[in-house]
Amino acid sequence: MADEQETQGTGGVERAKSILIIDDQESTRALMREAAEKMPFPCNVREAADGQAAVRLAREESPDLVLLDIVLPGSSTSGVLICNQLCREGAKVVIVSGQASKAIVQACLSSGAIDYVPKPFSVDSLREKMERWLAS
Numbered sequence: 001m002a003d004e005q006e007t008q009g010t011g012g013v014e015r016a017k018s019i020l021i022i023d024d025q026e027s028t029r030a031l032m033r034e035a036a037e038k039m040p041f042p043c044n045v046r047e048a049a050d051g052q053a054a055v056r057l058a059r060e061e062s063p064d065l066v067l068l069d070i071v072l073p074g075s076s077t078s079g080v081l082i083c084n085q086l087c088r089e090g091a092k093v094v095i096v097s098g099q100a101s102k103a104i105v106q107a108c109l110s111s112g113a114i115d116y117v118p119k120p121f122s123v124d125s126l127r128e129k130m131e132r133w134l135a136s
Contacts, residue, residue: 014041016041016042016043016044017039017041017042017043017044017064017065017134018043018044018045018046018061018062018063018064018065019036019043019044019045019046019063019064019065019066019067019130020045020046020047020048020054020057020058020061020063020065020066020067020091021033021036021045021046021047021048021067022047022048022049022051022054022066022067022068022069022072022082023047023049023067023068023069023072023096024049024050024069024071024072024073024075025069026049028069028096028119029047029049031121031123031126032067032096032126033045033047034123035123035124035126035127035130036127036130038123038124038127039127039130039131039134040131046061046063050072050075050077051072051075051077051078051079051081051082052075052077054068054077054082055077055082055085055086058086058089058091059089062091063091064092064134065091065092065094065130065133065134066086066091066092066093066094067094067096067117067130068082068083068086068093068094068095068096068113069095069096069097069119070082070083070095070097070100070104070105070108071097071099071100079097079100079104079108080104080107080108080111083095083108083111083112083113084108084111084112087111087112087113088111088112092114092133093108093112093113093114094113094114094115094116094117094129094133095108095109095113095115095116095117096116096117096119096121096126097116097118097119098118098119098120100116114133115129115133117129
């Protein structure tokens with residue numbers, strides 16, 4: 001990443017974790033960003049509001065974690081297709097949605113998504129989960 005950070009840990013230099021947030025709602029992206037900023041280690045956060053930008057950023061950045069809203073109104077790319085593509089490319093994808101049907105969530109989990117977080121969510125709860133996902 002262009003703005004990649006490194007920190008000195010007990011074992012030497014540690015690369016900052018990278019997180020890609022994909023959601024069409026700025027307010028939801030802000031909450032996810034807040035959760036990332038509360039992590040006990042440095043994180044570089046990138047954001048996308050639509051599917052095309054999401055796929056482009058994921059390819060450019062190879063994020064450690066992707067938080068994906070699979071309902072992206074106005075996007076010509078389906079959230080399920082984005083999930084499938086990112087999982088095939090090796091990304092850790094977490095579905096974050098308040099409108100997804102059980103069938104859609106299951107399809108994403110079957111394609112490789114590692115978890116599902118329903119909206120609304122608490123920032124602290126999301127931060128705790130993000131820490132676990134990034135540690136594994």
